[in-house]
Amino acid sequence: MKILVTGGAGYIGSHTCLALADMGFEPVTFDSLVTGHEWAVQWGPLEKGDVRDQDLVSAVLEKHRIEAVLHFAALSLVAQSVAEPLRYYDNNVAGTLSLLAAMKRSGVRKLVFSSTCAVYGVPPSLPIREDMPTAPINPYGRTKLAAENAIMDAAQAGQIDAVVLRYFNAAGADAALRIGEAHVHESHLIPLAVHAALLKSEPLRVFGTDYDTPDGTCLRDYIHVTDLAQAHVAALNFIMGHSRGHRFNLGTGKPASVRQVMKAVEAATGRPVPHSEAPRREGDPMSLYAAIDLAREKLGWEPQHLDIVDIVRSAVDWDAKYTADLAKTA
Numbered sequence: 001m002k003i004l005v006t007g008g009a010g011y012i013g014s015h016t017c018l019a020l021a022d023m024g025f026e027p028v029t030f031d032s033l034v035t036g037h038e039w040a041v042q043w044g045p046l047e048k049g050d051v052r053d054q055d056l057v058s059a060v061l062e063k064h065r066i067e068a069v070l071h072f073a074a075l076s077l078v079a080q081s082v083a084e085p086l087r088y089y090d091n092n093v094a095g096t097l098s099l100l101a102a103m104k105r106s107g108v109r110k111l112v113f114s115s116t117c118a119v120y121g122v123p124p125s126l127p128i129r130e131d132m133p134t135a136p137i138n139p140y141g142r143t144k145l146a147a148e149n150a151i152m153d154a155a156q157a158g159q160i161d162a163v164v165l166r167y168f169n170a171a172g173a174d175a176a177l178r179i180g181e182a183h184v185h186e187s188h189l190i191p192l193a194v195h196a197a198l199l200k201s202e203p204l205r206v207f208g209t210d211y212d213t214p215d216g217t218c219l220r221d222y223i224h225v226t227d228l229a230q231a232h233v234a235a236l237n238f239i240m241g242h243s244r245g246h247r248f249n250l251g252t253g254k255p256a257s258v259r260q261v262m263k264a265v266e267a268a269t270g271r272p273v274p275h276s277e278a279p280r281r282e283g284d285p286m287s288l289y290a291a292i293d294l295a296r297e298k299l300g301w302e303p304q305h306l307d308i309v310d311i312v313r314s315a316v317d318w319d320a321k322y323t324a325d326l327a328k329t330a
């Protein structure tokens, strides 16, 4: 079965292509390479293009006789979305609407969408369940919620069948290190902390040390990218046998603070993480971690990587491999 993976040249999309191929699916990546990498597309063809190009998406759906779409393609950095909101609305909301129109034109009904825990904003209680109110506090989260709403309304109207996956913080890399996180403008905590420990970058800035959390820093739910990829395969199998719209959280359910992540990086690298304390970052909720009972029950999915040190170690191993590869090609 051929699956279109928009954003398949990106971090989570490429790991999902790997998981799809392992399970006998044929992933076809559709990606503009705005933040993705051609080298990450290893398990099927790459069709270069922008999801907002409706004619092209429709032609690709028909050329490959695609049966379902996994839609990862998006801009996804909170701080960048605060600075460039219209670029985010255009890419993430107009992009999703255009994709939905192309699917309708080409008769493809099944969709799995990458959403985010950022749609919850500041949750009323923890852990976060899917039926809690959505009230995103940054433009990125609002674009993802707008796209979700369009998808769920189309599903409610019987036009598509869709699974919306709200992931928490993706981290780590493929165990065989074939692919991993390689954002050109890196802003994520784990890779930045690893680079700081290895003295490849400036000291880490800890954004906010006065939150009402056990150690004053933000809590997040770091989920291994391979567990996320497996969840997409489970979601695809689920939606092939179900109709209408469904939403699931994907996390570990276990929170880690910024300081705990720094300790994990120290354990994984054997080096301290040089850092400074900085003001809170605009758009950051204090604590986000998931209730994952629904995904367990309906998708039959269970995260396998629960130890933050193991997750960080996987990121460290990938960083060493990627750095060595870059040095070879330099």
Ligand SMILES: NC(=O)c1ccc[n+]([C@@H]2O[C@H](COP(=O)([O-])OP(=O)(O)OC[C@H]3O[C@@H](n4cnc5c(N)ncnc54)[C@H](O)[C@@H]3O)[C@@H](O)[C@H]2O)c1
Residues within 6 Å of the ligand: 006, 007, 008, 009, 010, 011, 012, 013, 030, 031, 032, 033, 034, 035, 036, 037, 049, 050, 051, 052, 071, 072, 073, 074, 075, 076, 091, 095, 114, 115, 116, 117, 166, 167, 168, 169, 170, 171
């Ligand atoms: N990384 C996380 O922790 C996280 C958490 C929650 C949700 N998400 C969501 O998961 C998805 C993937 O995130 P990621 O971390 O792999 O990001 P990424 O930047 O590595 O991957 C995104 C991919 O989409 C492509 N893309 C972007 N806009 C496009 C467009 N208009 N047309 C075609 N291709 C386009 C990029 O080139 C890139 O390959 C995103 O939708 C993001 O919002 C990520």
Ligand SMILES: O=c1ccn([C@@H]2O[C@H](COP(=O)(O)OP(=O)(O)O[C@H]3O[C@H](CO)[C@@H](O)[C@H](O)[C@H]3O)[C@@H](O)[C@H]2O)c(=O)[nH]1
Residues within 6 Å of the ligand: 076, 077, 078, 115, 116, 117, 118, 167, 168, 169, 170, 187, 188, 189, 190, 192, 204, 205, 206, 207, 208, 218, 219, 220, 258, 281, 284, 288
């Ligand atoms: O240099 C840094 C970078 C981050 N942080 C903190 O680390 C935590 C995690 O930040 P980051 O790794 O940037 O992830 P998030 O801002 O939580 O966003 C990620 O996780 C979201 C889900 O929570 C996704 O929707 C987004 O796409 C993805 O970028 C936050 O408390 C940040 O304030 C720092 O203290 N210093």
